[in-house]
Amino acid sequence: MSTERDPSTRNPRPFPYELRTFPMRLVDGKVPDEVAKWTQAVALGFYGNAPTAEDIAKFAVMEEVDGRMSTGAYLTDAPGHAGAWGPEYPVATYAYHRKNLNVGGGTLLPVHQITAVTVRPSHRRRGILRAMISSDLAQAKAAGIPMAALTASEAVIYGRFGFGVATHVCQVEVASRGGIGFHNPAAAARGTVEVADPLTVRDLHNGIFARVHAATFGSIGRHDMYRLIASGQGNYASLEPSRNVRAALHYDAAGAVDGYVSYQPDESATPPTVKIVDLLAAGEGAYLALWNYLGSLDLIERVTWDMAPEADPLEWAMAAKRDYKRTGTEDHLWLRILDAPAALAARSYAADGRITIHIGDPLGHASGIFSIEVAHGTATVTRCREDGSVAPELSMGVSELSSAYLGAVTARILQAAGRLREEMPGAAARFDALFALPVAAHSLTNF
Numbered sequence: 097m098s099t100e101r102d103p104s105t106r107n108p109r110p111f112p113y114e115l116r117t118f119p120m121r122l123v124d125g126k127v128p129d130e131v132a133k134w135t136q137a138v139a140l141g142f143y144g145n146a147p148t149a150e151d152i153a154k155f156a157v158m159e160e161v162d163g164r165m166s167t168g169a170y171l172t173d174a175p176g177h178a179g180a181w182g183p184e185y186p187v188a189t190y191a192y193h194r195k196n197l198n199v200g201g202g203t204l205l206p207v208h209q210i211t212a213v214t215v216r217p218s219h220r221r222r223g224i225l226r227a228m229i230s231s232d233l234a235q236a237k238a239a240g241i242p243m244a245a246l247t248a249s250e251a252v253i254y255g256r257f258g259f260g261v262a263t264h265v266c267q268v269e270v271a272s273r274g275g276i277g278f279h280n281p282a283a284a285a286r287g288t289v290e291v292a293d294p295l296t297v298r299d300l301h302n303g304i305f306a307r308v309h310a311a312t313f314g315s316i317g318r319h320d321m322y323r324l325i326a327s328g329q330g331n332y333a334s335l336e337p338s339r340n341v342r343a344a345l346h347y348d349a350a351g352a353v354d355g356y357v358s359y360q361p362d363e364s365a366t367p368p369t370v371k372i373v374d375l376l377a378a379g380e381g382a383y384l385a386l387w388n389y390l391g392s393l394d395l396i397e398r399v400t401w402d403m404a405p406e407a408d409p410l411e412w413a414m415a416a417k418r419d420y421k422r423t424g425t426e427d428h429l430w431l432r433i434l435d436a437p438a439a440l441a442a443r444s445y446a447a448d449g450r451i452t453i454h455i456g457d458p459l460g461h462a463s464g465i466f467s468i469e470v471a472h473g474t475a476t477v478t479r480c481r482e483d484g485s486v487a488p489e490l491s492m493g494v495s496e497l498s499s500a501y502l503g504a505v506t507a508r509i510l511q512a513a514g515r516l517r518e519e520m521p522g523a524a525a526r527f528d529a530l531f532a533l534p535v536a537a538h539s540l541t542n543f
């Protein structure tokens with residue numbers, strides 16, 4: 097259940113800002129001034145290097161590929177402090193691109209991906225984020241997008257806007273001194289692994305990711321910059337290539353590349369460690385074979401990865417399971433259902449049955465009473481009348497439903513956490529039977 101106050105009951109605050117939204121792109125081969133200043137403001141907010149004009153042009157070319165739209169909040173009545181950034185620089189930034197989310201059963205659901213949220217320190221806590229996200233989510237809903245998503249820098253900001261933690265990633269350490277021993281060595285030796293120039297990873301990235309994305313429940317689309325991130329060629333903080341990022345490719349039995357790992361030494365770590373920059377395994381056998389390769393790195397005693405799945409076949413493939421240490425688990429993808437019938441009908445279900453739920457939504461987009469009827473793994477979702485003629489069996493907030501959507505949490509756990517109410521005995525267990533999923537969702541993409 098949402099604990100949010102209704103925005104309409106808040107005291108009106110002065111809001112001397114205008115929100116302007118524009119596409120990220122070059123115009124006649126040049127960077128528009130608003131794009132340049134917006135990009136400078138984002139770098140300020142995330143403590144990145146001030147980007148050069150050349151960097152900004154490269155960012156804009158990639159962002160145009162993504163169809164990225166940016167919003168800036170601009171002072172409408174700027175007092176004009178001598179020497180300070182003027183009103184042409186936004187005091188807050190926000191952006192989105194639209195890709196899709198693998199919700200199982202071969203379905204890729206359109207998703208509105210929010211990123212680059214910053215508010216200048218001198219303008220914080222004046223409602224700018226609330227204004228930007230409220231208007232953006234309303235426009236996404238009006239455009240027919242059923243789901244919004246983000247990865248959060250802080251855990252306490254986005255629940256109030258209806259987002260809930262939907263996937264987790266694990267930080268793992270794998271002891272690799274002398275190689276990784278496998279229960280079934282043949283399973284970790286399929287195909288061939290060979291060293292390659294990281295630029296090859298940059299060039300092959302999109303094709304391999306498309307295969308992994310289509311096959312991985314919980315995977316969300318990657319933006320164009322990811323080719324560079326995955327291959328160590330740059331990111332939004334710096335477009336300078338990391339020269340210590342190395343890469344290896346996996347070839348299937350027919351000699352086609354079906355996976356890669358990029359990695360770099362972790363200079364601050366003892367014992368000698370390499371950390372994975374990105375690992376994509378599209379073909380059968382590629383995942384274990386790439387780990388086998390990492391285990392074969394001489395002089396290295398440990399391999400670390402910050403994006404491991406919660407259920408990792410590697411852990412069960414290793415002869416010494418305890419050499420696989422999960423050192424942390426973090427929330428990763430946050431989802432926000434905008435259109436409950438469309439989102440709930442899109443995912444697949446393991447069991448047939450029926451439940452009626454009440455969804456509370458502080459922004460109104462997903463609120464209502466809905467009957468979910470599953471037959472042969474497919475749900476028919478119907479909005480019910482709210483005149484007292486239909487009694488919901490469960491009540492929850494949209495943040496809670498968004499967390500349960502890909503199976504990150506069950507209704508019974510949410511009930512025990514005080515975040516969901518059973519209106520009829522046994523309803524939480526029936527919801528869980530319907531929503532249970534055979535695999536844990538895994539998103540491999542930061543944005």
Ligand SMILES: CC(=O)SCCNC(=O)CCNC(=O)[C@H](O)C(C)(C)COP(=O)(O)OP(=O)(O)OC[C@H]1O[C@@H](n2cnc3c(N)ncnc32)[C@H](O)[C@@H]1OP(=O)(O)O
Nearest residue numbers: 210211212213214215220221222223224225226246248249
């Ligand atoms: C998807 C991403 O891009 S994640 C990256 C997010 N960006 C950052 O973390 C960069 C640094 N931080 C910032 O730029 C800003 O502090 C932001 C964006 C987090 C918040 O912006 P603000 O304009 O100050 O938020 P705003 O005034 O609209 O507050 C909205 C609500 O969130 C709450 N809130 C905002 N930031 C925080 C926080 N860090 N911790 C707790 N509550 C917060 C406010 O209290 C307010 O609550 P209410 O409306 O229910 O009373």
